[in-house]
Amino acid sequence: MATRTDAPTRREQILKEAARLFAERGFHGVGVDEIGAAVGISGPGLYRHFAGKDAMLAELLVGISGRLLTGGKRRVAESNGGDPEALLDSLIEGHIDFALDDRPLITLHDRELDRLRDSDRKLVRQLQRQYVELWVEILREVYPGIAEPAARSAVHSVFGLLNSTPHLGRPGSLPGRGATAELLHRMARGAFAAAAA
Numbered sequence: 001m002a003t004r005t006d007a008p009t010r011r012e013q014i015l016k017e018a019a020r021l022f023a024e025r026g027f028h029g030v031g032v033d034e035i036g037a038a039v040g041i042s043g044p045g046l047y048r049h050f051a052g053k054d055a056m057l058a059e060l061l062v063g064i065s066g067r068l069l070t071g072g073k074r075r076v077a078e079s080n081g082g083d084p085e086a087l088l089d090s091l092i093e094g095h096i097d098f099a100l101d102d103r104p105l106i107t108l109h110d111r112e113l114d115r116l117r118d119s120d121r122k123l124v125r126q127l128q129r130q131y132v133e134l135w136v137e138i139l140r141e142v143y144p145g146i147a148e149p150a151a152r153s154a155v156h157s158v159f160g161l162l163n164s165t166p167h168l169g170r171p172g173s174l175p176g177r178g179a180t181a182e183l184l185h186r187m188a189r190g191a192f193a194a195a196a197a
Helices: 010-025 032-039 044-048 053-079 084-101 103-115 118-142 148-162 177-196
Strands: none
Touching (some): 010 053, 032 044, 032 053, 053 084, 053 118, 084 103, 084 118, 103 118, 148 177
């Protein structure tokens, strides 16, 4: 979902490699030396950027929840009260970008969320609830007859569908990013239409 085109900072490089390694081998299966080696610094050198692995995990999981919410709010603001159908499509596209580009973070969230400190885990859940409610509001504009609980269930179900990308196989085994994004978009819109029927 990043829109920046400049080179990632050292901190961003560390987080990207930590996410990849944690997703591949689990949080406890990766040492700071391995994360450091992946970005070309010593393990102890990581402590100039992070207090430890727990801090990396918290920044990854709180960070992605915050980015999704911020991106969703930005899309709503950019729509300026315009066509709700177009806004729903825009929200779907933004989440698909996340689901295709940040697959290790989805795996990490599924496996490691319980390892966060209570305060960080509560913050992740709070950000996620706000993100869900943003979608629920738009979905009910597109489908006025859908009750709020059904809309909320539909949003959670579509997130499950879109966030299934880590289970689609290795990145090279997918039919191509564009085709996969189009398929996911059609499936999301189909799921919402079915929920509202």
